[in-house]
Amino acid sequence: MYQLRCAIWLPLNEATTFAFFEDAHNLPRITPPWLGFKVxxxxxxxxxGCIIDYTIRWAGLPMKWRTLIDEYDPPHRFVDTALKSPYKLWHHLHTFRPHARDNRPGTLVEDxxxxxxxxxxxxxxxxRLVVRRQLTHIFEFRQKMxxxxxxxxxxxxxxxxxxxHFTAVRATPPALKTRTGQPLPS
Known part of the structure:
Protein backbone atom coordinates (compact mmCIF):
# COMPACT_ATOMS: atom_id res chain seq x y z
CA MET A 1 0.00 0.00 0.00
CA TYR A 2 1.17 3.51 -0.79
CA GLN A 3 0.39 7.13 -0.03
CA LEU A 4 0.71 10.08 -2.35
CA ARG A 5 0.88 13.56 -0.83
CA CYS A 6 0.95 16.94 -2.46
CA ALA A 7 -0.21 20.48 -1.74
CA ILE A 8 -0.73 23.73 -3.58
CA TRP A 9 -1.35 27.19 -2.15
CA LEU A 10 -3.84 29.47 -3.88
CA PRO A 11 -4.44 33.18 -3.15
CA LEU A 12 -8.18 32.52 -2.75
CA ASN A 13 -10.45 31.97 0.22
CA GLU A 14 -11.51 28.51 1.38
CA ALA A 15 -15.12 28.80 0.20
CA THR A 16 -14.19 29.75 -3.38
CA THR A 17 -11.53 27.05 -3.57
CA PHE A 18 -13.75 24.36 -2.06
CA ALA A 19 -16.64 25.23 -4.41
CA PHE A 20 -14.47 24.39 -7.42
CA PHE A 21 -13.49 21.00 -6.00
CA GLU A 22 -16.93 19.98 -4.80
CA ASP A 23 -18.25 20.22 -8.37
CA ALA A 24 -17.34 16.78 -9.74
CA HIS A 25 -17.91 18.09 -13.27
CA ASN A 26 -14.62 20.02 -12.89
CA LEU A 27 -12.68 16.74 -12.65
CA PRO A 28 -12.32 16.26 -16.44
CA ARG A 29 -10.90 19.79 -16.64
CA ILE A 30 -8.06 18.99 -14.21
CA THR A 31 -7.35 15.45 -15.45
CA PRO A 32 -4.91 14.77 -18.31
CA PRO A 33 -6.73 14.27 -21.64
CA TRP A 34 -5.03 10.90 -22.22
CA LEU A 35 -7.17 9.47 -19.38
CA GLY A 36 -10.38 10.30 -21.27
CA PHE A 37 -12.08 11.12 -17.96
CA LYS A 38 -15.88 11.46 -18.16
CA VAL A 39 -18.40 12.00 -15.38
CA GLY A 49 -23.04 8.64 0.91
CA CYS A 50 -23.07 10.29 -2.53
CA ILE A 51 -21.97 7.92 -5.31
CA ILE A 52 -20.38 9.26 -8.49
CA ASP A 53 -19.75 7.20 -11.63
CA TYR A 54 -17.01 7.96 -14.15
CA THR A 55 -15.23 6.33 -17.05
CA ILE A 56 -11.54 6.59 -17.76
CA ARG A 57 -9.29 5.13 -20.43
CA TRP A 58 -6.35 3.22 -19.01
CA ALA A 59 -3.83 1.97 -21.58
CA GLY A 60 -6.49 2.74 -24.19
CA LEU A 61 -9.11 0.53 -22.55
CA PRO A 62 -12.33 1.99 -21.14
CA MET A 63 -12.78 1.41 -17.41
CA LYS A 64 -15.52 2.30 -14.98
CA TRP A 65 -14.70 4.13 -11.79
CA ARG A 66 -17.22 4.60 -8.97
CA THR A 67 -16.55 6.68 -5.87
CA LEU A 68 -18.34 7.06 -2.59
CA ILE A 69 -18.15 10.34 -0.69
CA ASP A 70 -17.28 9.10 2.81
CA GLU A 71 -16.85 12.49 4.47
CA TYR A 72 -18.05 15.94 3.51
CA ASP A 73 -17.23 18.96 5.69
CA PRO A 74 -17.45 22.13 3.56
CA PRO A 75 -15.33 24.17 3.11
CA HIS A 76 -12.65 22.19 4.96
CA ARG A 77 -12.48 18.64 3.63
CA PHE A 78 -14.04 15.75 1.83
CA VAL A 79 -13.05 12.14 1.25
CA ASP A 80 -13.80 9.96 -1.73
CA THR A 81 -13.19 6.21 -1.75
CA ALA A 82 -13.28 4.13 -4.91
CA LEU A 83 -15.87 1.38 -4.86
CA LYS A 84 -14.82 0.32 -8.37
CA SER A 85 -11.52 1.29 -9.97
CA PRO A 86 -8.30 -0.18 -11.36
CA TYR A 87 -6.97 -0.11 -7.78
CA LYS A 88 -7.63 -2.55 -4.96
CA LEU A 89 -7.94 0.52 -2.71
CA TRP A 90 -8.22 4.24 -3.51
CA HIS A 91 -8.95 6.62 -0.62
CA HIS A 92 -8.53 10.34 -1.41
CA LEU A 93 -8.60 12.93 1.37
CA HIS A 94 -8.94 16.52 0.11
CA THR A 95 -8.30 19.25 2.70
CA PHE A 96 -8.62 23.02 2.40
CA ARG A 97 -7.36 25.34 5.09
CA PRO A 98 -6.68 29.04 5.39
CA HIS A 99 -3.00 29.70 5.03
CA ALA A 100 -1.19 33.02 4.66
CA ARG A 101 1.88 33.13 2.46
CA ASP A 102 4.11 36.22 2.34
CA ASN A 103 1.38 38.10 4.25
CA ARG A 104 -1.18 37.20 1.57
CA PRO A 105 -4.31 35.32 2.61
CA GLY A 106 -5.07 32.13 0.76
CA THR A 107 -5.94 28.46 0.96
CA LEU A 108 -3.69 25.45 1.19
CA VAL A 109 -5.15 22.58 -0.85
CA GLU A 110 -3.75 19.24 0.28
CA ASP A 111 -4.22 15.82 -1.29
CA ARG A 128 7.97 1.24 -9.49
CA LEU A 129 7.68 0.81 -13.26
CA VAL A 130 4.31 2.36 -14.14
CA VAL A 131 1.93 3.58 -11.44
CA ARG A 132 4.22 6.03 -9.64
CA ARG A 133 5.14 7.73 -12.93
CA GLN A 134 1.52 7.90 -14.10
CA LEU A 135 0.23 9.29 -10.81
CA THR A 136 3.04 11.86 -10.75
CA HIS A 137 2.04 13.00 -14.23
CA ILE A 138 -1.67 13.07 -13.32
CA PHE A 139 -1.15 15.13 -10.15
CA GLU A 140 1.36 17.52 -11.76
CA PHE A 141 -1.16 18.17 -14.53
CA ARG A 142 -3.90 18.54 -11.92
CA GLN A 143 -1.95 21.20 -10.00
CA LYS A 144 -1.29 23.21 -13.18
CA MET A 145 -4.94 23.05 -14.22
CA HIS A 165 5.68 12.57 -2.66
CA PHE A 166 5.13 8.81 -2.35
CA THR A 167 5.48 6.67 0.76
CA ALA A 168 5.08 2.93 1.23
CA VAL A 169 2.60 2.25 4.04
CA ARG A 170 2.75 -0.97 6.04
CA ALA A 171 -0.37 -0.77 8.20
CA THR A 172 -3.83 0.21 7.07
CA PRO A 173 -5.20 3.36 8.71
CA PRO A 174 -8.35 2.19 10.55
CA ALA A 175 -10.78 4.51 8.75
CA LEU A 176 -10.03 3.12 5.29
CA LYS A 177 -12.51 0.82 3.62
CA THR A 178 -12.41 -1.69 0.80
CA ARG A 179 -14.39 -1.31 -2.43
CA THR A 180 -17.32 -3.04 -0.71
CA GLY A 181 -17.38 -0.36 1.99
CA GLN A 182 -16.10 -2.75 4.67
CA PRO A 183 -13.26 -1.66 6.94
CA LEU A 184 -9.90 -3.12 6.00
CA PRO A 185 -8.22 -5.39 8.53
CA SER A 186 -5.28 -3.79 10.32
Missing part, protein backbone atom coordinates in the same frame (compact mmCIF):
# COMPACT_ATOMS: atom_id res chain seq x y z
CA UNK A 40 -21.43 9.76 -15.95
CA UNK A 41 -23.56 10.87 -13.00
CA UNK A 42 -25.66 13.77 -14.35
CA UNK A 43 -26.66 15.56 -11.14
CA UNK A 44 -24.35 15.47 -8.17
CA UNK A 45 -25.07 16.91 -4.74
CA UNK A 46 -21.93 16.19 -2.77
CA UNK A 47 -22.74 14.81 0.66
CA UNK A 48 -21.80 11.75 2.71
CA UNK A 112 -3.53 12.59 0.56
CA UNK A 113 -4.25 9.49 -1.50
CA UNK A 114 -3.88 6.08 0.12
CA UNK A 115 -3.94 3.36 -2.51
CA UNK A 116 -3.18 -0.28 -3.07
CA UNK A 117 -2.50 -1.62 -6.52
CA UNK A 118 -3.19 -5.25 -5.67
CA UNK A 119 -1.70 -7.94 -7.93
CA UNK A 120 0.20 -9.62 -5.09
CA UNK A 121 3.98 -9.60 -5.56
CA UNK A 122 3.60 -7.85 -8.93
CA UNK A 123 2.07 -4.79 -7.23
CA UNK A 124 5.38 -3.28 -6.02
CA UNK A 125 6.90 -3.84 -9.45
CA UNK A 126 3.94 -2.11 -11.13
CA UNK A 127 4.29 0.75 -8.62
CA UNK A 146 -6.19 23.96 -10.74
CA UNK A 147 -4.09 27.13 -10.91
CA UNK A 148 -5.22 27.78 -14.49
CA UNK A 149 -8.96 27.40 -13.86
CA UNK A 150 -9.08 29.07 -10.45
CA UNK A 151 -6.63 31.91 -11.09
CA UNK A 152 -6.67 32.45 -14.86
CA UNK A 153 -3.97 34.92 -15.86
CA UNK A 154 -2.74 34.91 -12.23
CA UNK A 155 -1.94 31.16 -12.34
CA UNK A 156 1.72 31.93 -11.60
CA UNK A 157 0.58 33.14 -8.14
CA UNK A 158 -0.15 29.54 -7.12
CA UNK A 159 2.66 27.87 -5.19
CA UNK A 160 3.26 24.13 -4.97
CA UNK A 161 4.15 23.83 -1.30
CA UNK A 162 4.47 20.06 -1.14
CA UNK A 163 5.77 18.41 -4.29
CA UNK A 164 4.26 15.04 -5.15
Missing amino acids: LTPTIHLQP LVTYDIGYGPLGPLAQ IAHYLLGDRAADAVVTTPI
Whole structure:
Protein backbone atom coordinates (compact mmCIF):
# COMPACT_ATOMS: atom_id res chain seq x y z
CA MET A 1 0.00 0.00 0.00
CA TYR A 2 1.17 3.51 -0.79
CA GLN A 3 0.39 7.13 -0.03
CA LEU A 4 0.71 10.08 -2.35
CA ARG A 5 0.88 13.56 -0.83
CA CYS A 6 0.95 16.94 -2.46
CA ALA A 7 -0.21 20.48 -1.74
CA ILE A 8 -0.73 23.73 -3.58
CA TRP A 9 -1.35 27.19 -2.15
CA LEU A 10 -3.84 29.47 -3.88
CA PRO A 11 -4.44 33.18 -3.15
CA LEU A 12 -8.18 32.52 -2.75
CA ASN A 13 -10.45 31.97 0.22
CA GLU A 14 -11.51 28.51 1.38
CA ALA A 15 -15.12 28.80 0.20
CA THR A 16 -14.19 29.75 -3.38
CA THR A 17 -11.53 27.05 -3.57
CA PHE A 18 -13.75 24.36 -2.06
CA ALA A 19 -16.64 25.23 -4.41
CA PHE A 20 -14.47 24.39 -7.42
CA PHE A 21 -13.49 21.00 -6.00
CA GLU A 22 -16.93 19.98 -4.80
CA ASP A 23 -18.25 20.22 -8.37
CA ALA A 24 -17.34 16.78 -9.74
CA HIS A 25 -17.91 18.09 -13.27
CA ASN A 26 -14.62 20.02 -12.89
CA LEU A 27 -12.68 16.74 -12.65
CA PRO A 28 -12.32 16.26 -16.44
CA ARG A 29 -10.90 19.79 -16.64
CA ILE A 30 -8.06 18.99 -14.21
CA THR A 31 -7.35 15.45 -15.45
CA PRO A 32 -4.91 14.77 -18.31
CA PRO A 33 -6.73 14.27 -21.64
CA TRP A 34 -5.03 10.90 -22.22
CA LEU A 35 -7.17 9.47 -19.38
CA GLY A 36 -10.38 10.30 -21.27
CA PHE A 37 -12.08 11.12 -17.96
CA LYS A 38 -15.88 11.46 -18.16
CA VAL A 39 -18.40 12.00 -15.38
CA LEU A 40 -21.43 9.76 -15.95
CA THR A 41 -23.56 10.87 -13.00
CA PRO A 42 -25.66 13.77 -14.35
CA THR A 43 -26.66 15.56 -11.14
CA ILE A 44 -24.35 15.47 -8.17
CA HIS A 45 -25.07 16.91 -4.74
CA LEU A 46 -21.93 16.19 -2.77
CA GLN A 47 -22.74 14.81 0.66
CA PRO A 48 -21.80 11.75 2.71
CA GLY A 49 -23.04 8.64 0.91
CA CYS A 50 -23.07 10.29 -2.53
CA ILE A 51 -21.97 7.92 -5.31
CA ILE A 52 -20.38 9.26 -8.49
CA ASP A 53 -19.75 7.20 -11.63
CA TYR A 54 -17.01 7.96 -14.15
CA THR A 55 -15.23 6.33 -17.05
CA ILE A 56 -11.54 6.59 -17.76
CA ARG A 57 -9.29 5.13 -20.43
CA TRP A 58 -6.35 3.22 -19.01
CA ALA A 59 -3.83 1.97 -21.58
CA GLY A 60 -6.49 2.74 -24.19
CA LEU A 61 -9.11 0.53 -22.55
CA PRO A 62 -12.33 1.99 -21.14
CA MET A 63 -12.78 1.41 -17.41
CA LYS A 64 -15.52 2.30 -14.98
CA TRP A 65 -14.70 4.13 -11.79
CA ARG A 66 -17.22 4.60 -8.97
CA THR A 67 -16.55 6.68 -5.87
CA LEU A 68 -18.34 7.06 -2.59
CA ILE A 69 -18.15 10.34 -0.69
CA ASP A 70 -17.28 9.10 2.81
CA GLU A 71 -16.85 12.49 4.47
CA TYR A 72 -18.05 15.94 3.51
CA ASP A 73 -17.23 18.96 5.69
CA PRO A 74 -17.45 22.13 3.56
CA PRO A 75 -15.33 24.17 3.11
CA HIS A 76 -12.65 22.19 4.96
CA ARG A 77 -12.48 18.64 3.63
CA PHE A 78 -14.04 15.75 1.83
CA VAL A 79 -13.05 12.14 1.25
CA ASP A 80 -13.80 9.96 -1.73
CA THR A 81 -13.19 6.21 -1.75
CA ALA A 82 -13.28 4.13 -4.91
CA LEU A 83 -15.87 1.38 -4.86
CA LYS A 84 -14.82 0.32 -8.37
CA SER A 85 -11.52 1.29 -9.97
CA PRO A 86 -8.30 -0.18 -11.36
CA TYR A 87 -6.97 -0.11 -7.78
CA LYS A 88 -7.63 -2.55 -4.96
CA LEU A 89 -7.94 0.52 -2.71
CA TRP A 90 -8.22 4.24 -3.51
CA HIS A 91 -8.95 6.62 -0.62
CA HIS A 92 -8.53 10.34 -1.41
CA LEU A 93 -8.60 12.93 1.37
CA HIS A 94 -8.94 16.52 0.11
CA THR A 95 -8.30 19.25 2.70
CA PHE A 96 -8.62 23.02 2.40
CA ARG A 97 -7.36 25.34 5.09
CA PRO A 98 -6.68 29.04 5.39
CA HIS A 99 -3.00 29.70 5.03
CA ALA A 100 -1.19 33.02 4.66
CA ARG A 101 1.88 33.13 2.46
CA ASP A 102 4.11 36.22 2.34
CA ASN A 103 1.38 38.10 4.25
CA ARG A 104 -1.18 37.20 1.57
CA PRO A 105 -4.31 35.32 2.61
CA GLY A 106 -5.07 32.13 0.76
CA THR A 107 -5.94 28.46 0.96
CA LEU A 108 -3.69 25.45 1.19
CA VAL A 109 -5.15 22.58 -0.85
CA GLU A 110 -3.75 19.24 0.28
CA ASP A 111 -4.22 15.82 -1.29
CA LEU A 112 -3.53 12.59 0.56
CA VAL A 113 -4.25 9.49 -1.50
CA THR A 114 -3.88 6.08 0.12
CA TYR A 115 -3.94 3.36 -2.51
CA ASP A 116 -3.18 -0.28 -3.07
CA ILE A 117 -2.50 -1.62 -6.52
CA GLY A 118 -3.19 -5.25 -5.67
CA TYR A 119 -1.70 -7.94 -7.93
CA GLY A 120 0.20 -9.62 -5.09
CA PRO A 121 3.98 -9.60 -5.56
CA LEU A 122 3.60 -7.85 -8.93
CA GLY A 123 2.07 -4.79 -7.23
CA PRO A 124 5.38 -3.28 -6.02
CA LEU A 125 6.90 -3.84 -9.45
CA ALA A 126 3.94 -2.11 -11.13
CA GLN A 127 4.29 0.75 -8.62
CA ARG A 128 7.97 1.24 -9.49
CA LEU A 129 7.68 0.81 -13.26
CA VAL A 130 4.31 2.36 -14.14
CA VAL A 131 1.93 3.58 -11.44
CA ARG A 132 4.22 6.03 -9.64
CA ARG A 133 5.14 7.73 -12.93
CA GLN A 134 1.52 7.90 -14.10
CA LEU A 135 0.23 9.29 -10.81
CA THR A 136 3.04 11.86 -10.75
CA HIS A 137 2.04 13.00 -14.23
CA ILE A 138 -1.67 13.07 -13.32
CA PHE A 139 -1.15 15.13 -10.15
CA GLU A 140 1.36 17.52 -11.76
CA PHE A 141 -1.16 18.17 -14.53
CA ARG A 142 -3.90 18.54 -11.92
CA GLN A 143 -1.95 21.20 -10.00
CA LYS A 144 -1.29 23.21 -13.18
CA MET A 145 -4.94 23.05 -14.22
CA ILE A 146 -6.19 23.96 -10.74
CA ALA A 147 -4.09 27.13 -10.91
CA HIS A 148 -5.22 27.78 -14.49
CA TYR A 149 -8.96 27.40 -13.86
CA LEU A 150 -9.08 29.07 -10.45
CA LEU A 151 -6.63 31.91 -11.09
CA GLY A 152 -6.67 32.45 -14.86
CA ASP A 153 -3.97 34.92 -15.86
CA ARG A 154 -2.74 34.91 -12.23
CA ALA A 155 -1.94 31.16 -12.34
CA ALA A 156 1.72 31.93 -11.60
CA ASP A 157 0.58 33.14 -8.14
CA ALA A 158 -0.15 29.54 -7.12
CA VAL A 159 2.66 27.87 -5.19
CA VAL A 160 3.26 24.13 -4.97
CA THR A 161 4.15 23.83 -1.30
CA THR A 162 4.47 20.06 -1.14
CA PRO A 163 5.77 18.41 -4.29
CA ILE A 164 4.26 15.04 -5.15
CA HIS A 165 5.68 12.57 -2.66
CA PHE A 166 5.13 8.81 -2.35
CA THR A 167 5.48 6.67 0.76
CA ALA A 168 5.08 2.93 1.23
CA VAL A 169 2.60 2.25 4.04
CA ARG A 170 2.75 -0.97 6.04
CA ALA A 171 -0.37 -0.77 8.20
CA THR A 172 -3.83 0.21 7.07
CA PRO A 173 -5.20 3.36 8.71
CA PRO A 174 -8.35 2.19 10.55
CA ALA A 175 -10.78 4.51 8.75
CA LEU A 176 -10.03 3.12 5.29
CA LYS A 177 -12.51 0.82 3.62
CA THR A 178 -12.41 -1.69 0.80
CA ARG A 179 -14.39 -1.31 -2.43
CA THR A 180 -17.32 -3.04 -0.71
CA GLY A 181 -17.38 -0.36 1.99
CA GLN A 182 -16.10 -2.75 4.67
CA PRO A 183 -13.26 -1.66 6.94
CA LEU A 184 -9.90 -3.12 6.00
CA PRO A 185 -8.22 -5.39 8.53
CA SER A 186 -5.28 -3.79 10.32
